[in-house]
Amino acid sequence: MKIEIWSDVICPFCYIGKRNFEAALEQFDHKEQIEVVWKSFLLDPSISEQSSESYHQYLTKRKNMPLEQVNAMLANVTQMAKQSGLDYHLDQSIIVNSQKAHQLIQFSKTKKLGDKAEELLFLAFFTDVKNIADTESLVKIGLELGLDEIELKSIFDDQKYKYEITQDIQEAQNIGISGVPFFLFDRKYAVSGAQPSQVFLETLNTSFTKWRASNPKTPIQVIQGSNCSLEDGCN
Template structure:
């Protein structure tokens, strides 16, 4: 059963939502039958690639709140992150455009490393204060999760990975995604926001029971005989 997750690596609730979803998935008996695909989403595609303001300054300008209100809001988010084992350092977060980060994620997905890319980029942005628009930084992060350096460089010049990100963003609009994280389960159910793990688990159990009804597991009664296996053993 497939679960698609629209996310932006600059979204603090996306990282928290990822942890809560992972907690639910670890408790789900049929987790081996779940396929997870990360989808690109940009909360603000107009942010420049070169940083020119802090996280606090950005929110003050965008939300029209006072500095004190923004600081209180970020303190609450930091505490929520701490509750699920995450460390947020908003004072060092580098506010830059996330487009190149999504190109890296799209390339990582082609190597079955989409989840690893999301995780590494979240930590780089929220904990380590790294620029997720800097190609040298992104290349190093990609190498850390097992991607080839030369292929990473090519991914930033190959239009298809940018195109894949655009496709995800357009698809999000088509299905009515206005904010992230946004989880789509078997194209039947949707979970919006960083819900508690129990909410994810309940939806997993409900949707998987329905999916299994339509996709029964075939268990064959096997009569053993002499045969050859893929490891070259014949007996």
């Protein structure tokens, strides 16, 4: 069963949602039959790649909120992250455009490394306070994923991965997604936001039951003949 997740790697609730979803998946009896597909979402495409604004400054300006209120809000988010086992340093994070980070994710997906790419980019931004718009930093993350360095250096100029991002965003708009994280289970059930793991587990159970009813296991009819096996050799 396919679960599609729209997220942005500069969204603090997306990393928390990822962790809570993973906790639910660990408790799910049929996790080996779940396919997770990450989808790109840009919360603010207007942010510069050379931004020097802190997370606090950005939200103060974007939401037109007093700095004290923003500080309190981000302190709550940091505590929420801690409860999910994450270590946020939002007081040090510099807001940058996440387009290139998503290009790395799209490329990683072609190597079946989309989930690991999401994890390392979240970690880089929220915990290690790295500049995820910097090509050199992104190449290092790609190398950590085990990707080829020559290929990595070419993906940021490749229109293919920019197109994939645009397609994901257009798909989100068509579905009616206006915020992330957004988890879509078998295109029939959805969870919006960084919900507790129990909510994800309940949705997993409900959606999988419906999916299994429409996709029953079919026993394979085998015509036996002479063969070789590890246990019995050839007969």
